[in-house]
Amino acid sequence: MxxxxxxxxxxxxxxxxxxxxxxxxxxxxxxxxPVINKNIYGQFAEHLGRGIYEGLWVGPESGIPNTRGWRNDVVGALKDINVPLVRWPGGCFADEYHWRDGIGPRDQRPVKVNTNWGGVEEDNAVGTHEFFDLVEILGAEAYVNGNLGTGTPQEMAEWLEYMTAEGKSTLAELRRKNGRDKPFQVQYFAIGNEAWGCGGNMTPEYYTNLYNHYATFLKAPAHNAPKLIASGGHTEDTSWAAHLTANVKPNWSLKMDAVSFHYYTLPTGKWDKKGAAIGFPEAEWMSTLVNTLRMDDFIVNNKKVMDKNDPEKKVGFYVDEWGTWYDVEAGENPGFLYQQNSLRDAVVAALNFNIFHKHADRVHMTNIAQMVNVLQAMILTDKEKMILTPTYYAYKMYVPFQDATSxxxxxxxxxxxxxxxxxxxxxxxxxxxxxxxxxxxxxxxxxxxxxxxxxxxxxxxxxxxxxxxxxxxxxxxxxxxxxxxxxxxxxxxxxxxxxxxxxxxxxxxxxxxxxxx
The missing domain is CATH 2.60.40.1180 (Golgi alpha-mannosidase II)
Incomplete structure (x- = not known):
């Protein structure tokens, strides 16, 4: 042997x-x-539990070694897996996030309540400038998720202008006042998140109209215009992809570069009792594999409706939330979604990578949920301590597939x-x-x-x-x-x-x- x-x-x-x-x-x-887009190995960092605060951000004054507030050990580990892209600020958090709360002096930013995740205080220490500092340190692309649920077209358009404007508009000057002269590079921008659920409990028809409304006003310099992502469906529901791509025509004036899709693997398939992260029986090893392999059928079925509406494949299919979801670890805040990560998670990750490669003609991006301390994380931290998970190692092993030709x-x-x-x-x-x-x-x-x-x-x-x-x-x-x-x-x-x-x-x-x- x-x-x-x-x-x-x-x-x-x-x-x-x-x-x-x-x-x-x-x-x-x-x-x-087709080329396996490097962003199939994208990451997701939401304002959720210890996913950002402690897990990534400790602040410049922390005793934990950091660079401008971002902890060096975690950032170094993420650079070692060639993180190509980071999605931020959510997730469900995105549709209650108002970007002006996260700019200016940190000690003067308003303190909010994170109503989606644990009801904890959100001091907005990590905002637009801090996020772009992180992705630039990582050498990654930026995926910004806009607030459709509680925001307005004006607020969303002004955020994009604040990030990308080159001239001397009031918003460009405000960005400079806050310490950033050159525009940020925004590669991807999503109009809302999970519009079918926490993003507004909408129908596909209603959201499609809202997407068209908001997209009309999202403007940026041509060389720094992000790809626009529509909030799509989940599990076996293909109606979102069908409605959103129904108007994709050669002369279509509105821009839609991708439709998102979410699917989480639950061992039991039941949200009230999902199954344990460790100490599980072989029956839940099997059921986890059965459920995660459903991803292939979900992608195939969505591709069918998209191929009918968009045979030229102009619109990508982005699985921008996926991964395992188990019962929260004992003693943890239930809203923090902290779970252990085992060999089973690495197997799940690799199985999904192989599925995404198979569909690389449409699947140009995926974002596992999430990067640190939340759900199927790459990294777990406990104050100054850090460990790498089996899922992290799966990502590291698959680095050669980034931008490889299938x-x-x-x-x-x-x-x-x-x-x-x-x-x-x-x-x-x-x-x-x-x-x-x-x-x-x-x-x-x-x-x-x-x-x-x-x-x-x-x-x-x-x-x-x-x-x-x-x-x-x-x-x-x-x-x-x-x-x-x-x-x-x-x-x-x-x-x-x-x-x-x-x-x-x-x-x-x-x-x-x-x-x-």
Missing amino acids: RRLKPLIAALGLSFSIGSFANTHITIDTTKSG LPVSLKKVSQYRLGKSSVPAISASAARGKDGKVYLALVNANPNQAETVALALPGVTASGVSGQLLTATAMDAHNTFANPNAIKPVSYSAKAVNGKLSLELPAKSVVVVAVE
């Missing part, structure tokens, strides 16, 4: 090669698919992981040619009990082997803690061709990303 043997021994895993099922994977390197992949003889009446494919795969010219392959073994052997073929290419990283552990809920921050992390992985044939041995419940040599 080559270099995998010592790893298996170290992890306490045991199995025989003869017990493996065989999956045959063929990568066609002669055909290029390659056709065919899978045959894929075994099924079965439990009771439920089953899912044991193996998920995606391949692409990276910007460095190498062919990369991502594999997931979703079976928590059974190792798999994958036979890999690249017709016309002589592959001597593969090398990369493997993420797995002995327990389904293996996770890092502040007492043991390195309980689970990736290890090196490689396999060599034997007699011209290449096979990859995948431990149970594992994620593997390799480059073909």
